[in-house]
Amino acid sequence: MSENIDQYLKSEYSAGWITDIESLTIPPGLNEDVIRLISAKKQEPEWMLEWRLKAYRAWLEMKEPEWAHVVYPKPDFQALSYYSSPKSMEDGPQSLDEVDPELLRTYEKLGIPVHEQEVLAGVAVDMVFDSVSVGTTFRQKLKDAGVIFCPISEAVHEYPELVKKYLGSVVPQKDNFYAALNSAVFSDGSFVYIPKGVRCPMELSTYFRINEAKTGQFERTLIIADEGSQVSYLEGCTAPMRDENQLHAAVVELVALDDADIKYSTVQNWYPGDAEGKGGIYNFVTKRGIAHTRSKISWTQVETGSAVTWKYPSCILKGDDSIGEFYSVALTSNHQQADTGTKMIHLGKNTRSTIIAKGISAKQSSNSYRGLVKMNPGAEGARNYTQCDSLLIGDKCGAHTFPYIESKNPTAVIEHEATTSKVSDDQLFLCQQRGIDAEKAVSMIVNGFCKDVFRELPMEFAVEAGKLLEVSLEGAVG
Amino acid sequence: MLNINDLHARVEDTAILHGLNLEVKPGEVHAIMGPNGAGKSTLGNVLAGRPGYEVTGGTVTYKGSDLLELEAEDRARAGVFLAFQYPVEIPGVSNMEFLKASVDAIRTARGEEAMSSMDFIKLAREKCKAVDLPQDFLKRGVNEGFSGGEKKRNELLQMMLLEPSLCILDETDSGLDIDALQVVARGVNALRSPDRGIIVVTHYQRLLDYIVPDYVHVLAKGRIVKSGGRELALELEKHGYSWIDEEVA
Numbered sequence: 001m002s003e004n005i006d007q008y009l010k011s012e013y014s015a016g017w018i019t020d021i022e023s024l025t026i027p028p029g030l031n032e033d034v035i036r037l038i039s040a041k042k043q044e045p046e047w048m049l050e051w052r053l054k055a056y057r058a059w060l061e062m063k064e065p066e067w068a069h070v071v072y073p074k075p076d077f078q079a080l081s082y083y084s085s086p087k088s089m090e091d092g093p094q095s096l097d098e099v100d101p102e103l104l105r106t107y108e109k110l111g112i113p114v115h116e117q118e119v120l121a122g123v124a125v126d127m128v129f130d131s132v133s134v135g136t137t138f139r140q141k142l143k144d145a146g147v148i149f150c151p152i153s154e155a156v157h158e159y160p161e162l163v164k165k166y167l168g169s170v171v172p173q174k175d176n177f178y179a180a181l182n183s184a185v186f187s188d189g190s191f192v193y194i195p196k197g198v199r200c201p202m203e204l205s206t207y208f209r210i211n212e213a214k215t216g217q218f219e220r221t222l223i224i225a226d227e228g229s230q231v232s233y234l235e236g237c238t239a240p241m242r243d244e245n246q247l248h249a250a251v252v253e254l255v256a257l258d259d260a261d262i263k264y265s266t267v268q269n270w271y272p273g274d275a276e277g278k279g280g281i282y283n284f285v286t287k288r289g290i291a292h293t294r295s296k297i298s299w300t301q302v303e304t305g306s307a308v309t310w311k312y313p314s315c316i317l318k319g320d321d322s323i324g325e326f327y328s329v330a331l332t333s334n335h336q337q338a339d340t341g342t343k344m345i346h347l348g349k350n351t352r353s354t355i356i357a358k359g360i361s362a363k364q365s366s367n368s369y370r371g372l373v374k375m376n377p378g379a380e381g382a383r384n385y386t387q388c389d390s391l392l393i394g395d396k397c398g399a400h401t402f403p404y405i406e407s408k409n410p411t412a413v414i415e416h417e418a419t420t421s422k423v424s425d426d427q428l429f430l431c432q433q434r435g436i437d438a439e440k441a442v443s444m445i446v447n448g449f450c451k452d453v454f455r456e457l458p459m460e461f462a463v464e465a466g467k468l469l470e471v472s473l474e475g476a477v478g
Numbered sequence: 479m480l481n482i483n484d485l486h487a488r489v490e491d492t493a494i495l496h497g498l499n500l501e502v503k504p505g506e507v508h509a510i511m512g513p514n515g516a517g518k519s520t521l522g523n524v525l526a527g528r529p530g531y532e533v534t535g536g537t538v539t540y541k542g543s544d545l546l547e548l549e550a551e552d553r554a555r556a557g558v559f560l561a562f563q564y565p566v567e568i569p570g571v572s573n574m575e576f577l578k579a580s581v582d583a584i585r586t587a588r589g590e591e592a593m594s595s596m597d598f599i600k601l602a603r604e605k606c607k608a609v610d611l612p613q614d615f616l617k618r619g620v621n622e623g624f625s626g627g628e629k630k631r632n633e634l635l636q637m638m639l640l641e642p643s644l645c646i647l648d649e650t651d652s653g654l655d656i657d658a659l660q661v662v663a664r665g666v667n668a669l670r671s672p673d674r675g676i677i678v679v680t681h682y683q684r685l686l687d688y689i690v691p692d693y694v695h696v697l698a699k700g701r702i703v704k705s706g707g708r709e710l711a712l713e714l715e716k717h718g719y720s721w722i723d724e725e726v727a
C-alpha cells in the first residue's frame with residue numbers, strides 16, 4: 001500500500017486568502033523597548049509592563065525546547081514583528097457597527113457569525129485579528145447574566161484585580177520558553193469570568209486569524225469559572241496561505257474554582273503549509289487548567305492545521321474529587337508534524353482523568369502523542385483511563401506514542417490502551433465496490449474513528465469538525 | 479449482458495487468467511465451480527475492477543459497453559455487484575451508515591432521488607429480516623466482529639438493498655450452516671429476474687439444489703474448461719476435477 005491511496009492525497013486549504021487592509025505593524029525585532037512599545041500602545045498600567053518585562057528577562061535565559069518529535073528550522077525571533085493591528089482599529093471602535101466592514105467580511109467569509117441577529121445557535125464571538133481583538137458580540141446579554149467576556153487588553157483596564165490575581169497563576173511566566181515569550185509580548189486574546197453559581201447562558205467563542213506576513217501571534221486567554229459556575233468555550237483559528245512560516249505561541253489558562261465546570265473546545269485549522277512543506281504556521285501553545293474541589297475541566301481539540309504543532313492541554317487536579325478530561329483528534333497530512341497530548345497531574349484525593357487521543361496521519365506527515373499521567377502522593381484513590389489510537393493512511397506517514405506514567409500513590413489506578421490501524425486498500429475497495437468513491441470512503445472511515453471525540457464537541461461544531469476533516473483529507477485516498 | 483472474450487489477467491507478477499470466455503444473458507444463472515486456486519475469485523475481482531488486477535488481453539463487454547474502462551465505483555454504479563469471498567471489516571463505521579452511503583451513491587448514479595433516512599431505515603430493517611440478521615447488526619461496525627456466516631449474510635443484505643443488474647457471488651455459501659444456506663438461496667432466488675444476470679461461484683453442488691442454475695462451468699487453470707447444465711455439477715461431485723484435466727489435456 002499504496003499508490004492507490006497516495007495519488008488521492010492532496011489537500012486544499014480553503015481559508016488561505018489574505019485580507020487587503022492597511023495595518024500598523026511595528027518593525028521586526030525584540031528587545032525591552034519593543035515590549036514597552038506594545039504596552040504603551042495598549043496604554044497599560046505600570047504593573048502590567050513590569051509583568052511583561054519580568055517574563056522577557058526570564059525568556060532571555062531560556063532555551064527553545066528540543067525534546068519534541070518535530071524537526072523545523074528554529075524561528076529567528078529577531079526577524080519577527082511582535083505587534084500588528086489593522087489601521088482602522090487605532091482609534092478603537094466603540095461597537096461592532098464601527099468595525100471596518102472589510103474586517104467583518106473576513107470573518108463572514110470564514111463562516112463566523114459576526115452580526116448578532118444572524119447568530120442561530122446563540123454563540124457569543126470574540127474576533128482576534130493579528131494582535132488585536134476586533135469585536136465581541138452579545139456583550140450586553142452576557143453582562144446581564146454577570147458574565148464578563150471581553151478582550152484581555154480591556155480586562156487589564158476594567159478588571160485589574162481579577163487579572164492581577166489570576167494571570168500567570170496557572171502558567172507562570174517562566175513555565176517554558178514559549179510561555180515566557182508569550183508573557184512578554186502577548187497582544188490580545190479573550191478574558192472570561194463567570195460569577196459564582198452562574199451557568200453561562202450561551203457558548204462563548206473566539207476566532208483567531210493571523211493576516212499580516214512575518215508576524216507572530218501571541219494571544220493570551222484567561223478563563224475563570226467561580227464556584228459552582230459553568231461555561232463552554234470554543235476557539236477557532238485560521239491564517240492565509242503564505243510561503244514563509246508564521247509563529248503562533250499562545251497561552252491559555254483555565255481556573256475552575258470549587259464545583260465549577262469548564263469545557264474548552266478547539267478547532268484549529270491554521271494554514272498547514274503547501275504539499276511540498278513550504279510555509280505554514282508554527283503552533284507552540286501552552287494550555288493548562290487548574291481544577292479545585294469537585295470541579296471539572298474538559299479539553300476537546302480537533303487539530304488539522306499548522307506546519308508544526310507543539311501542544312499539551314493539561315489539567316492540574318488540585319482539589320479532591322476534581323475531574324480532568326482530554327479528547328483529541330489530531331490530523332496531519334503532507335509534511336505536517338504534530339507532537340501533541342496532555343498532562344494530567346493528580347494532586348487531590350479521588351481525582352479522575354480520562355484521555356482519549358486519536359491521531360490520523362496521511363502522506364509524509366508525522367503525528368506523535370505525548371502524554372503524562374502523574375499521581376502525586378496525596379492522590380488517594382485517583383484514577384486515570386487513557387486510550388490512544390492511531391490511524392494511518394498510506395505508508396509514508398508516521399505515528400508515535402510517548403506515554404509517561406509516574407505514580408507515587410499505590411492506591412491510584414492507571415489504565416492505558418493503545419491501538420494502531422490502517423485504512424487498507426481492501427476497505428477502500430469494499431466501499432468502491434458498493435459505489436462509494438474513495439474520498440467519501442476515507443472520510444467515513446476517519447469520522448468513524450473520531451466519533452468518541454466528536455461526541456464531546458458542542459453540537460454545531462461537531463458538524464464543522466467533521467467537514468474540516470473531510471476538507472483536510474480532500475482526495476486523501478483512493 | 480456480460481460478454482467475456484479471451485480474457486487474460488494477472489495479479490502482481492503472476493498470470494492467472496489465460497483466455498477465459500463466458501457469456502451471461504439477462505435472466506440467466508451461471509454456476510462456476512473449479513479447484514482451489516483456479517482463478518475464480520480473480521475473475522470476480524477483475525470484473526469488479528479491483529486495483530492490482532491487471533488485464534493483459536481480451537475484452538469484457540457489459541450492457542454493450544467496455545466494462546474494463548470504468549473505475550471500480552463506476553462499475554458498481556452501473557450495476558455490477560461482487561459478494562466477497564472474504565468480506566473485510568471497517569471498524570467504527572456503522573453498517574447503517576455504510577449501507578446508506580452505498581445506496582445513496584448508487585441511486586444518484588441511476589438518476590433516482592436520494593432516500594430519506596426514515597425510508598431507508600425501514601427498508602434496511604426489512605432486508606435484515608429477509609437475511610435473518612438481528613437488527614442490531616445495522617448499528618455495529620461494518621463486519622466488525624461478525625462471524626463468518628454473519629459476514630456472508632451481510633453481503634447478501636447489501637446485494638438485496640442495491641438491486642444490482644449483475645450479481646457475482648463468490649462462495650457466499652461457504653461456511654454457512656444449513657439454515658443459513660437456505661436463507662442465501664432464498665435471497666438469490668428472490669433476485670432472479672428476466673433482466674438480471676447472476677454468477678454463483680461455489681464448491682458445493684448442494685447449493686445448486688436450492689439455486690438451480692441454467693449453466694454450470696468448470697474453471698481450471700485460468701480458463702473455462704467445460705460447460706454444461708445442472709447435471710455437470712452432479713458429475714463433478716462424483717468424480718472430482720481430475721477427469722476433466724485428462725479430457726482437456
Ligand SMILES: Nc1ncnc2c1ncn2[C@@H]1O[C@H](COP(=O)(O)OP(=O)(O)OP(=O)(O)O)[C@@H](O)[C@H]1O
Pocket residue numbers: 489490491492494512513514515516517518519520521563
Ligand atoms: N496477490 C497475489 N499475488 C500472487 N498470486 C496471487 C495473488 N492473489 C491470488 N494469487 C494466486 O492466483 C491464483 C488464483 O487465485 P483465486 O483466488 O482466483 O483462486 P480461486 O479459484 O478463487 O480459489 P478458491 O477456490 O481457493 O477460492 C492462486 O494460485 C493464488 O495463489
Ligand SMILES: [Mg+2]
Pocket residue numbers: 518519520563648
Ligand atoms: Mg476464491
